Amino acid sequence: MSSDNSPVRNLVILGGSSHPRLTDAICANLNISPAEASLHKFKNGETSVTIVNSVRDKDVYIVQSGSGRVNDNLVELLILISACKTASAKKVTVVTPLFPYSRQPDIPYTKTGAPLVAAKANSLNTPSQFTFESVPGTPRSSGKCDTGVSLATAASNALKQSASVSSLGGVVRPAMAREDSWVPEAPVREINNGYKQWIAQSGTLIAQLLTCAGADHIITMDLHDPQFQGFFDIPVDNLYGKPILQNYITSYIPDYQDAVIVSPDAGGAKRATAIADGLGMAFALIHKERRKTKSFVNGQTRQIANTMLVGDVAGKVCLIVDDLLDTANTVTRAAKLLKDQGAIKVYAIITHGVFSGEAIERIKASAIDKIVTTNSTPQIEHLKSLGSKLEVLDVARIFAEAIRRIHNGESVSMLFDYFTI
Amino acid sequence: MSNNSIKLLAGDIHRSLAELVAERLGIPLSKVGIVRDSNRETSITIGESVRDEDVYIITQVGSGEVNDRILELLIMINACKTASARRITVVLPNFPYARQDRKDKSRAPITAKLMANMLETAGCYHVITMDLHASQIQGFFDVPVDNLYAEPSVVNYIKHNIDYKNAIIVSPDAGGAKRAAALADRLDLNFALIHKERARANEVSRMVLVGDVSNKICILVDDMADTCGTLAKAAETLLNDGKAQSVIAIVTHGILSGKACEIINNSKLDRVVCTNTVPLEDKMNNCPKLHQLDVSGVLAESIRRLHNGESVSYLFRNAPL
Numbered sequence: 001m002s003s004d005n006s007p008v009r010n011l012v013i014l015g016g017s018s019h020p021r022l023t024d025a026i027c028a029n030l031n032i033s034p035a036e037a038s039l040h041k042f043k044n045g046e047t048s049v050t051i052v053n054s055v056r057d058k059d060v061y062i063v064q065s066g067s068g069r070v071n072d073n074l075v076e077l078l079i080l081i082s083a084c085k086t087a088s089a090k091k092v093t094v095v096t097p098l099f100p101y102s103r104q105p106d107i108p109y110t111k112t113g114a115p116l117v118a119a120k121a122n123s124l125n126t127p128s129q130f131t132f133e134s135v136p137g138t139p140r141s142s143g144k145c146d147t148g149v150s151l152a153t154a155a156s157n158a159l160k161q162s163a164s165v166s167s168l169g170g171v172v173r174p175a176m177a178r179e180d181s182w183v184p185e186a187p188v189r190e191i192n193n194g195y196k197q198w199i200a201q202s203g204t205l206i207a208q209l210l211t212c213a214g215a216d217h218i219i220t221m222d223l224h225d226p227q228f229q230g231f232f233d234i235p236v237d238n239l240y241g242k243p244i245l246q247n248y249i250t251s252y253i254p255d256y257q258d259a260v261i262v263s264p265d266a267g268g269a270k271r272a273t274a275i276a277d278g279l280g281m282a283f284a285l286i287h288k289e290r291r292k293t294k295s296f297v298n299g300q301t302r303q304i305a306n307t308m309l310v311g312d313v314a315g316k317v318c319l320i321v322d323d324l325l326d327t328a329n330t331v332t333r334a335a336k337l338l339k340d341q342g343a344i345k346v347y348a349i350i351t352h353g354v355f356s357g358e359a360i361e362r363i364k365a366s367a368i369d370k371i372v373t374t375n376s377t378p379q380i381e382h383l384k385s386l387g388s389k390l391e392v393l394d395v396a397r398i399f400a401e402a403i404r405r406i407h408n409g410e411s412v413s414m415l416f417d418y419f420t421i
Numbered sequence: 422m423s424n425n426s427i428k429l430l431a432g433d434i435h436r437s438l439a440e441l442v443a444e445r446l447g448i449p450l451s452k453v454g455i456v457r458d459s460n461r462e463t464s465i466t467i468g469e470s471v472r473d474e475d476v477y478i479i480t481q482v483g484s485g486e487v488n489d490r491i492l493e494l495l496i497m498i499n500a501c502k503t504a505s506a507r508r509i510t511v512v513l514p515n516f517p518y519a520r521q522d523r524k525d526k527s528r529a530p531i532t533a534k535l536m537a538n539m540l541e542t543a544g545c546y547h548v549i550t551m552d553l554h555a556s557q558i559q560g561f562f563d564v565p566v567d568n569l570y571a572e573p574s575v576v577n578y579i580k581h582n583i584d585y586k587n588a589i590i591v592s593p594d595a596g597g598a599k600r601a602a603a604l605a606d607r608l609d610l611n612f613a614l615i616h617k618e619r620a621r622a623n624e625v626s627r628m629v630l631v632g633d634v635s636n637k638i639c640i641l642v643d644d645m646a647d648t649c650g651t652l653a654k655a656a657e658t659l660l661n662d663g664k665a666q667s668v669i670a671i672v673t674h675g676i677l678s679g680k681a682c683e684i685i686n687n688s689k690l691d692r693v694v695c696t697n698t699v700p701l702e703d704k705m706n707n708c709p710k711l712h713q714l715d716v717s718g719v720l721a722e723s724i725r726r727l728h729n730g731e732s733v734s735y736l737f738r739n740a741p742l
């Protein structure tokens with residue numbers, strides 16, 4: 001293909017190996033064909049990239065989603081960017097519908113936007129790992145400090161002690177004696193129990209890596225943390241899946257005005273209320289309380305997750321709205337709660353359907369009647385296994401339009417609000 | 422423990438080298454928790470305080486999940502940086518993507534440069550590596566790079582394990598001639614060279630032997646053995662064309678990807694000696710010809726010297742036992 005003959009001048013669209021279908025769909029919308037790149041892996045596992053078409057002085061858009069083998073795809077993306085840069089591309093824009101490492105599911109408090117401080121404060125002050133309400137407390141005495149998960153043996157006592165040392169002293173020096181009391185077999189689990197001190201926050205790192213590889217512009221969709229944009233020194237266009245989702249709701253959900261928009265957790269409340277307000281619908285919120293409580297029976301601690309529903313859903317159709325479906329744990333639990341509370345039908349409307357781990361099985365067994373997601377990540381396999389339970393909306397047009405506008409120097413903000421299919 | 426002490430960190434996969442280094446330094450490895458989430462992202466927890474410490478992250482990158490190891494390393498560096506480590510040194514004996522060090526064709530990436538940039542971006546202040554495929558890669562970094570040599574360890578190995586008076590050093594390609602010649606000089610041995618014409622990457626076409634190797638023990642020296650096709654063909658050339666007595670290969674980085682073990686087993690090589698810069702444990706089992714040469718002493722000593730602000734150049738000529 002020669003992009004010189006294409007309707008859009010000097011525009012080159014390159015697809016990574018994560019989501020070739022989306023690349024093709026975006027190109028079809030722009031009426032150009034994707035540039036050729038040979039992507040493969042050397043026998044030793046290193047990624048090899050060669051761009052076949054010239055990109056000299058071109059405006060290059062690289063489409064790569066943060067799905068599948070995330071690390072491989074990320075490195076491939078970085079190498080692609082760098083290859084375009086060294087091949088004298090004028091501008092390299094990364095189109096990553098699902099931003100990799102935008103969320104670390106282990107750590108709910110990343111949502112605060114001040115991750116490491118929060119992580120540190122949490123482990124220093126409160127023994128439990130997951131609370132939305134972690135109040136900055138004073139260091140506790142060692143007797144009160146619990147590591148959270150029960151470990152039966154003396155090792156757990158040692159662990160508790162060391163954890164409490166950490167909560168008192170802050171900075172811990174590893175004395176050799178304590179070294180011995182660690183159980184060497186399962187380091188990961190141990191650390192999950194007591195030491196939540198230095199949790200790597202990959203967000204800034206990924207942003208820096210992309211910039212360092214040579215990215216000039218990022219286009220993404222429904223970032224888990226909108227603050228993520230601030231991690232970059234280059235412009236980030238965060239497109240919204242909201243218009244497409246709204247469009248689906250108004251077109252395909254009968255009597256949607258009577259339905260209720262539900263946010264499955266407090267973090268997504270803003271996103272859900274935005275849709276509810278936009279469509280004039282009722283809103284409900286599921287509040288998840290994850291607290292460690294000490295059981296009086298055997299003195300062990302146990303995580304008791306209380307889920308409460310705020311709002312009335314009895315006899316209504318419920319639409320759970322979220323940005324990311326990963327293990328589907330949150331959504332399936334929410335669906336069950338909604339059905340228990342008398343909801344007639346439960347839809348899950350989610351921008352990025354990753355469906356990792358046992359998500360598919362979990363959804364099949366769940367109370368969810370229908371999942372609506374977008375093709376920001378490959379959905380072919382999920383469609384095969386979920387069948388009519390899954391509805392996939394197309395985001396290629398939004399991205400194509402964004403690319404066209406950015407390439408032509410037009411405003412993108414119109415895409416934030418109005419987008420009709 | 423004194424203030425600003427050494428902290429040794431390693432990932433949970435391929436810890437053998439890190440453990441050896443830790444043992445030599447008498448410092449336990451710090452606790453690092455790596456969780457591979459179901460969505461295939463990696464989340465890392467540093468289990469100890471590293472505030473104001475001198476952190477060394479030891480990473481072995483072999484064949485296979487190279488990109489996963491790289492991301493783990495980058496995240497670990499970044500975690501230490503944000504956790505206020507005083508200095509972060511990456512010990513990366515086998516530098517990944519070292520062979521993609523130049524723009525050899527149009528629009529090919531210089532991935533080694535990208536790796537250098539990314540390590541720096543993540544927050545690494547110093548790099549210790551070994552036998553870089555091209556020593557010019559040091560120039561890709563703005564931070565200091567200590568490129569150690571396996572040569573002293575190899576010299577020790579040859580002196581103790583091979584009847585080296587009757588040996589000859591052979592370079593399997595023109596690119597490695599300098600390295601092989603240096604080793605030959607160290608041991609006061611003769612030197613031969615195999616010139617090969619390479620059609621495509623990972624493929625070898627024709628080999629021409631330069632030098633007399635008849636009735637000698639040939640020691641093939643290279644910095645890297647990937648599929649081992651070159652080594653196997655070189656051994657054949659040496660035995661058939663050169664009438665050599667036997668052939669031993671000594672390589673620094675035994676990446677041994679693909680069917681390398683099979684190729685070695687079926688080849689005429691007496692043994693293949695690789696250093697432990699690359700994890701070999703699983704391959705040693707199905708490849709009896711494979712021998713491992715421990716370089717943890719050099720790495721441990723370089724860490725000690727670096728930490729204490731001593732010169733590292735002694736290690737370029739001498740290997741600690």
